[in-house]
Amino acid sequence: MTTPRTADELGAPLGAEELKEATSAIVANIEQVIEGKTAIVRLALAVLLAEGHLLIEDVPGVGKTKLAKALARSIDCSVRRIQFTPDLLPSDVTGVSVYNQENHDFEFKPGAVFANLVVGDEINRASPKTQSALLECMEERQVTVDGTTYYLQTPFMVIATQNPIEMEGTYPLPEAQRDRFTARLAMGYPAPGAELAMLDHHGASDPLDELRAVTDANMIRRLIHTVRQVYVADSIKQYAVDLVTATREAPDLRLGASPRSTLQLLRTARAVAALEGRDFVLPDDLQALAVPVLAHRLIPTAEAQLARRTTDAIVSDILHKLQIPTSDQHNSRRR
Structure with a gap:
């Protein structure tokens, strides 16, 4: 076994x-x-x-x-x-x-x-x-x-x-x-x-x-x-960390995403990139995966629940506010 x-x-x-x-x-x-x-x-x-x-x-x-x-x-x-x-x-x-x-x-x-x-x-x-x-x-x-x-x-x-x-x-x-x-x-x-x-x-x-x-x-x-x-550039890794950190600081959330979620976000992004025929991860991969990978781990505050704010919506708002990596290194293979 x-x-x-x-x-x-x-x-x-x-x-x-x-x-x-x-x-x-x-x-x-x-x-x-x-x-x-x-x-x-x-x-x-x-x-x-x-x-x-x-x-x-x-x-x-x-x-x-x-x-x-x-x-x-x-x-x-x-x-x-x-x-x-x-x-x-x-x-x-x-x-x-x-x-x-x-x-x-x-x-x-x-x-x-x-x-x-x-x-x-x-x-x-x-x-x-x-x-x-x-x-x-x-x-x-x-x-x-x-x-x-x-x-x-x-x-x-x-x-x-x-x-x-x-x-x-x-x-x-x-x-x-x-x-x-x-x-x-x-x-x-x-x-x-x-x-x-x-x-x-x-x-x-x-x-x-x-x-x-x-x-x-x-x-x-x-x-x-x-x-x-599948290659993940440093700028992509930083983007993943920034995304998870933003959930821990969001005023509508009582519990943010864990370090485990950061690892799983990158691992799943690698898989999605491979399925798309790429050997490198793009910021788009993380954006597409943010809600399915992060939202179920989060706990909204009582005020957010009363306002009927879902964790899916909160993660989507974080994505819109977060700066996307612009380095051209994210789509080039490691040398």
Whole structure:
């Protein structure tokens, strides 16, 4: 259960054409199930290649679980699903040591988190105690049970869905849990044309049943290694720090973004740049990712809540006020 860490274990990085071919195949495969949501599908894939975790939040029935399952089925790797319910126990997630009468010793039975892709359905319907079982594995990619540490495989990604907290039977995710999700997406309702096409394609059968893997875990590891090589100029790094710092100083926010969010913002920007066929990050990448990567980590003040100011709107305002890097170094490769 060791996790590949070195470049040799991750495999050789891919060329631009190989990366484009592999990622385009995954996106096209998912779009057989999720119609008219190309930007959301690509961002979900970018989070995977950034070695992050994805939170999909929206009202029931808009395809949150279908997106998670379609991404999982597009990759030939181990997949486990956890249906979060109020009676789910932490040991159901992480695993438990069971006494083996034949060996007269305790034997570890891995929980559902021991997979490459873990689909957590309606995560905010479980108790905070059970939700906290994911904290160690999402940040450190390991699980500690009875003093023994078990490492998770690479790739490892948690794709969780949740209903808005106004819905019946939901618990708000604690700040530590939200901060471990790299990005939060909202599916939104489909466009009328896409919904009409959905009636034709999904009316008689579920396209998930016919979905086949178009890549495997080894290729995903190579894609991850390729994304790590994408160049980030010093001016871009400073822009990321300025953006996160601005959230900590914003008068409408009681809690700003953490240093972890700065790291995840850059990692996801690298992945987005790679998906666009570039080997360098642009300020536009950070601007496009600021809301999905930062907004769910922030806590507005009571005054902002009374004024119905959302964290998405606050981050958008910060982007408009912040100076964009003008150095021409951000679009040139490191020499």
